[in-house]
Amino acid sequence: MPKINSFTKLFTLFIATTVIVSMWAISVNAQVQLTERSKLALDGIGPIRVGMTVDEASRAAGVRLVKSYAPPNEEFCSYFKLQGQPQGINFMVTKSRIVRVDISNQQITTIKGIKVGDTEEQIIKAYPRQIRIIKNPLGGRGNNLIFVPQDKGDSQYRLIFETKNNRVTSFRSGQLPQVEYIEGCS
Known part of the structure; x- marks a missing residue:
């Protein structure tokens, strides 16, 4: 049986380390991008967290955020969206x-896997004993289902599902009181 010299051992160790570091870098880079596979949490989506500035969020997401709506009192709040894909994600910004x-x-x-089109029953099942239901304050045939977290560390956050005819039409998460603003920045 041939002897393995120290150069061969060192070279093998170098190759193995390079492969491991490369795989780690690829997985970290894949997590950084904001895509349609990103999940909405109480405090953000994918790599974007509540509390970030727009510039920090743009860097974290790997895509520029651009202003999409600003009322006359822009200091009160404004909305930003991604420049490009995915569409249908809007960020409320207050005090930058x-x-x-x-x-x-x-x-x-x-x-928990809830998306637009799911039923109120699916929400209640996904978040047992943590959903508060209120009739849509703007009228119509829908409800707002509000996830109230039990963890004290999350007490300043909410996840709100808007429904019409028992189906989710949109949902949002964020900090109190802004997450509860019914008409966004209006």
Whole structure:
């Protein structure tokens, strides 16, 4: 049986380390991008977190955020969206910080898998004993289903599902009080 010299051992170790570091870099890069596979959490989506500035969020997502709506009192709040794909993700910004994420994209889900088109029953099942239901304050044939987290560390956040005819039409998450603004920045 041939002897393995120290050069061969060192070379093998170098190759193995290079492969491991490369795989790690690829997986980290894949996690950074904001895509339709990104999940909405109480405090953000994918790599974007509530509390980030628009520039920080753009860098984290790997795509520029551009202003999509600003009312006369822009200091109160404004909306930003991604320049490009995916569409149907809007970020409410107050005092230069992201405070809320609004979803209308039919592919994006919450961490528990709820998406546009799902039923109120699916929401209640996914978030047992943590959903508060209120009639749509703007009228119509729908409800707002509000996920109230039980963890004290998340007490300043909410996840709100808007429904019409028992189906989710949009959902949002973020910090109080902005996540509860019924008409966004209006």
